[in-house]
């Protein structure tokens with residue numbers, strides 16, 4: 001493909017990604033993979049170049065752009081050479097018209113600007129869209145960080161997590177023996193810190209209420225050295241079912257999964273009432289802390305959806321509180337940097353609950369109300385809000 005044809009391909013792909021974002025269709029990555037499946041003429045270099053252009057355009061557009069062409073013309077404003085490729089030659093985009101609209105550059109959609117937690121200062125928000133590093137968590141059920149480092153000499157120890165390794169960009173970790181044998185798992189450093197902050201250990205009963213496909217479950221099981229009971233529940237059957245092969249690869253044997261019926265979560269968890277030493281609520285959220293990985297989710301969030309998420313988070317906190325034994329802990333986390341989902345949610349819970357805020361064992365992050373915020377700008381991790389409470393004895 002010529003450079004101009006790559007630009008035209010990126011425009012067409014962006015149009016499909018925009019349509020998918022407007023109709024709750026597939027994620028950008030899925031759209032890109034499907035698109036290339038039917039265009040065998042595109043070689044690996046073409047694919048890489050087109051993908052890179054598409055993601056640059058997505059990252060640059062805080063608001064959903066009017067069209068793929070407007071999005072790429074926005075990128076071309078910062079790179080005049082790209083603009084010269086809009087020349088109308090075969091397979092190239094049409095020449096740029098007089099006064100033709102370009103997508104404005106912004107980190108966040110306008111309506112979200114005032115909703116960030118105050119510790120996420122506007123001057124640092126560009127970091128929310130930087131490229132995320134490839135972080136690994138060492139699975140202590142399979143070996144130590146030194147052993148994993150010896151198996152992956154390209155790695156460097158993560159700056160914050162004592163069980164983390166950071167890989168060079170583009171490293172194909174899933175082809176490595178260390179990954180195949182379960183010695184390492186791909187996990188953002190922030191998620192690792194959050195799992196460690198739960199202080200799970202052998203002999204405890206732990207509930208991972210919103211376990212999804214088990215990212216934090218695996219980390220909790222390792223901290224528990226596979227001993228005693230770890231209940232991993234979720235309302236999404238598909239996600240829960242993806243956990244089993246991960247557990248097996250990691251050598252995890254103490255996990256019991258439970259499918260929850262949304263709104264009736266208490267029914268499936270009745271036997272655990274006041275029985276858990278630790279309950280983690282890694283709640284569904286806006287994902288504003290993970291824009292580095294999924295920048296196009298900025299276009300999918302609406303005020304309505306955010307309000308529904310805030311209501312669901314409050315409900316899950318109430319469900320979780322009932323499972324904590326006297327003296328036990330509840331940990332709440334969201335990969336969000338929005339105040340409503342973080343410090344305000346925590347404050348409202350503290351006001352209505354008998355559980356008492358309890359400081360987190362976490363050296364990283366910045367205090368945000370009763371919790372802490374990890375952010376791409378300050379900590380180089382995905383963005384999270386985390387808070388902890390203890391049930392009175």
Ligand SMILES: C[S@@+](CC[C@H](N)C(=O)[O-])C[C@H]1O[C@@H](n2cnc3c(N)ncnc32)[C@H](O)[C@@H]1O
Pocket residue numbers: 209210211212213214215216217233234235236239260261262263265282283284285316335
């Ligand atoms: C942030 S994700 C969890 C990620 C997971 N803990 C991990 O580390 O990979 C939030 C999860 O909450 C689940 N969820 C949504 N509604 C729920 C409900 N009513 N009860 C339990 N889980 C729910 C979603 O299916 C999703 O898997």
